[in-house]
Amino acid sequence: MTEMLRAPAEVKFAEELDWLESVDDGPKPFSWRLSPRMVRLFVLGSEKSDGLDRQVEQKWFGDRSFVERAIVTLASDRGLLLIGDPGTGKSWLAELLSAAISRNSTLVVQGTAGTTEDHIKYSWNVSMVIAKGQSRDSMIPSPIMTAMEQGVIGRFEELTRSTSDVQDALISILSEKYVSIPELDDDNTVFAKPGFSIIATANSRDKGVNDLSSALKRRFNFVRIPVVTNKSSEAEIVRFRTTELLRRHAIDLDVPPNLLDILLQSFADLRTAAASATSEDDKLESALSTAEQIGVLEDAILHSQFFGDRVLKAGTLANSLVGSLARRQPEDLAILNKYWHGVVEPRSKKDGGEWTEFMDGGRQAIATLS
Structure with missing residues (x-):
């Protein structure tokens, strides 16, 4: 094996x-x-x-x-x-x-x-x-x-x-x-x-x-x-797959529960926005599936392991999310930019902590890709 x-x-x-x-x-x-x-x-x-x-x-x-x-x-x-x-x-x-x-x-x-x-x-x-x-x-x-x-x-x-x-x-x-x-x-x-x-x-x-x-x-x-929309079930899936990833790569790195919550909440917000969009141009090309969440987290973990200080941070997670979901330019970047200004920024002002770092990391990633 x-x-x-x-x-x-x-x-x-x-x-x-x-x-x-x-x-x-x-x-x-x-x-x-x-x-x-x-x-x-x-x-x-x-x-x-x-x-x-x-x-x-x-x-x-x-x-x-x-x-x-x-x-x-x-x-x-x-x-x-x-x-x-x-x-x-x-x-x-x-x-x-x-x-x-x-x-x-x-x-x-x-x-x-x-x-x-x-x-x-x-x-x-x-x-x-x-x-x-x-x-x-x-x-x-x-x-x-x-x-x-x-x-x-x-x-x-x-x-x-x-x-x-x-x-x-x-x-x-x-x-x-x-x-x-x-x-x-x-x-x-x-x-x-x-x-x-x-x-x-x-x-x-x-x-x-x-x-x-x-x-x-x-x-x-x-x-x-169906797409998994229950947060607890989705969290279990992401944890299960992430544990496999860490074991396969022999990586000793913790995924803080609050960062997993940020990832789950971000995808839930983006799905809600997609459901209310009036045209395909207002939707991300991504299916926003659980598998894509796992891909975002995997990317962030590997980046933290090989190019960071082996600690998963909110900014790295945001960078991974933007990089994974921004497939069309400029349409997807515009949607993500709107989400960051309309949802992430108010939440960072209200909750602070990792949400602030998540906001800064996402903004930087969007600016880099624009």
């Missing part, structure tokens, strides 16, 4: 998954490694009422009903589509579910404008085809086909960014549960084993890029993941 820049969930939480599997006496659908109850425990963490001998940490922060509906969908062997705004944890939830159910979350297809049908079915090893002809040995299965052959979960990220012909190729896989290989005379069909399913994600802001056909929609159960 120390040799991986980012370990997949089944590697990172391998010991915990082994333990859950050893104490799991619940019914398991198909070839699942854990029962649905244990999958939920792995994702959402354990409670005293669960009667376990050890604590299982919470890894995804959101409504329990979303996770339960996702698990039930996969147990029914239907496709699962997680849809929501950027940064709502769709991919992380998909990874955790795959790790708990199959102990393999790496069978992933990334949807882009360049994704082809070969990426979800199969392609060929050209040199082997030239030398020995087309055969199953010279075929290169896609991650989805591999998931079918193994009876595990395959993942498709950013489904709506793929073209319609690629999306259409999924319809037969989800409905018929097999892939035909017309180039071969024998052994020319790959059938999905029990336990196979697909977890796809889609960005709700990509509506209109490549809309899903009604036929494909019918093959998926939709679970909409």
Whole structure:
């Protein structure tokens, strides 16, 4: 694990998954490694009422009903589509579910404008085809086909960014549960084993890029993941991810609770302003998601570690926030400047302390970028 820049969930939480599997006496659908109850425990963490001998940490922060509906969908062997705004944890939830159910979350297809049908079915090893002809040995299965052959979960990220012909190729896989290989005379069909399913994600802001056909929609159960707006839940997510960051980089640096409060309040204020904006030009290009908050805090921590005095300060946090959110110039800078004058400045006069340093750091960052 120390040799991986980012370990997949089944590697990172391998010991915990082994333990859950050893104490799991619940019914398991198909070839699942854990029962649905244990999958939920792995994702959402354990409670005293669960009667376990050890604590299982919470890894995804959101409504329990979303996770339960996702698990039930996969147990029914239907496709699962997680849809929501950027940064709502769709991919992380998909990874955790795959790790708990199959102990393999790496069978992933990334949807882009360049994704082809070969990426979800199969392609060929050209040199082997030239030398020995087309055969199953010279075929290169896609991650989805591999998931079918193994009876595990395959993942498709950013489904709506793929073209319609690629999306259409999924319809037969989800409905018929097999892939035909017309180039071969024998052994020319790959059938999905029990336990196979697909977890796809889609960005709700990509509506209109490549809309899903009604036929494909019918093959998926939709679970909409909302933006986290509850401050306590959002704070838990940010703390969880920040702890991971500090551990990964071996950084010994505290995140003062009052600075975390400033970060959360700033994003809440900017979301409120975006909700009341009358045009797109009056909104930041950023989705103002929890993931972006984590990115802002990560940037500030690393800057403090490598270029500061290894103490996280409000000015550094403000500089990171402005630098991360000012993507369009001059539109985003104008919005941030208005926020700093209309909200941060009055709050600094009222509360003082870190808010004053936060105000000064933000003003300096805005002036530098202007």
